[in-house]
Amino acid sequence: MSNLLEHQVEIIEDHSKGNFIQHIYPKRIPVVLRGISIGPCVKKWTPDYLSSVPGSEKDVKIHVSPSHQMDFINKNFAYRTLPFSEFVKRAAREKHEEYFFTEDEKYYLRALGDDPRKDVADIRKQFPALASDIFIPEYFEPEKFFSSVFRISSANIQLWTHYDVMDNFLIQVTGRKKVILFSPRDANYLYLQGDKSEVLDVDNPDSEKFPEFVKARRYCCLLEPGDTLFIPAMWFHNVKSLDFAISVNVFWKHLEEHLYDSKDTYGNKDPLPVGRAMQILDRALKTLKELPEEYQDFYARMMVSKIQTKAYKS
Ligand SMILES: O=C(O)CCC(=O)C(=O)O
Ligand SMILES: [Fe+2]
Known part of the structure; x- marks a missing residue:
């Protein structure tokens, strides 16, 4: 049985800063901001373009998974390193001539800082040739900025449900993503291991193993290129890319600086x-x-x- 309560995430056409700050942000509920101008990236960021820009020969650490559903419990994926250009080419294709495990394996990049133990991901630093192609909505004070994270994924790969501790704009650049969210108030129904939910198959949960899961209210949306999803801190999200998909997410600090762990480079360590x-x-x-x-x-x-x-x- 799937979740009893399902909501569509509201799509906001009045995406102006004033409306967001006054009427949307204080509610701390996810919304899709549709129609913001996110820059030339929507048209420009083709696999060919990305794999030929200066800096694209740089190595990136990626998740590689023979399965379409990454499983952090049984670790059905592995970390590997590829030049960014080669990674993009593979992620854009469904069958591979060169591969690590299987010819139809899936790829997922969550960009990291130069030294991931010390530096946060910042597209302006790690991908300077691409940074000016994307306009990040300036809906928070610049000093509250935490990180901007490149996320590039093969078609049909699903990332487990988890929460982050920063407020977040997930900007969809190319391809579509299906996002399912759960409120922090439903945390008790999600079978958590730290920041992640053990329920991997959120569309078809094992009701014997996870009997309470149906009680969690599911918020759904389909992100199209140009959409920006506001994910408030602590809201759980499960993301499935339907196509080869490029997103950039921006984390920013909602709380006072001293409440965050200064060693957190991912934006997921509890205050x-x-x-x-x-x-x-x-x-x-x-x-x-x-x-x-x-x-x-x-x-x-x-x-x-x-x-x-x-x-x-x-
Ligand atoms: O888009 C994705 O693949 C995951 C996004 C995510 O987890 C985030 O923005 O925090
Ligand atoms: Fe996240």
Whole structure:
């Protein structure tokens, strides 16, 4: 059975900065901004063009997967390195003469910083010859900018459901993507392992293994070239490219600077107070273990109820 509740993500035709800031952003719900001028990239970024621009001989680290559904639990994909130009050519084709595993393997690039442990991805730094082709909506203060990430994928590859901790514009440049989102409030139904959901097949979930999943409300949209999807921080997203697809996503900081982990280069490390709160919770749980199980159970329920009353937003 698929999810009981399904919503279409609203498509906003009045994509002006004023409307976004005043009426859309404060709601913190995903929307598709349609009709923004995102620049010449929509027409210009063909596989031939991308694989011939200066700098395209540079190596990139990519995910390679024989399956159309990447599985982080059973690791059915591998990291490999190819020159950007060769990667683009392969990702644009469905069958390959040269391949790592199978002739119809799929490719996925999530661009990284020059030194991924220290630097964030920034299309202006890693792909300077391409950066001026894309106009990033200036709907947030420039000092709040965190990263801009090139994402290039083969047709028919699906990335697992996950959340990020920054606000995000996912700009669709070429090809189409189907995006399914879930609210942070439905996190309990998503069978999380850290920032990722164990439910890989969101269209056909295994109802014996994941009985609660149907309770999560599914928000859907189909991104077309030129669309920009606003993904608020902590909203889960599952992205499937229907065609060879090029996107750029821009993360920016919604919270005050000091709340973010300064070692986070991906935009997916929980804000610093979360780490501290989790440590305290672990200590509280360990302390409860001084009691017999029956008491642990009773007092744990009291603690859950206290968390619900004091910390849940109504
Ligand atoms: O478009 C994709 O492939 C994934 C996008 C994503 O995860 C993001 O923008 O945070
Ligand atoms: Fe993401």
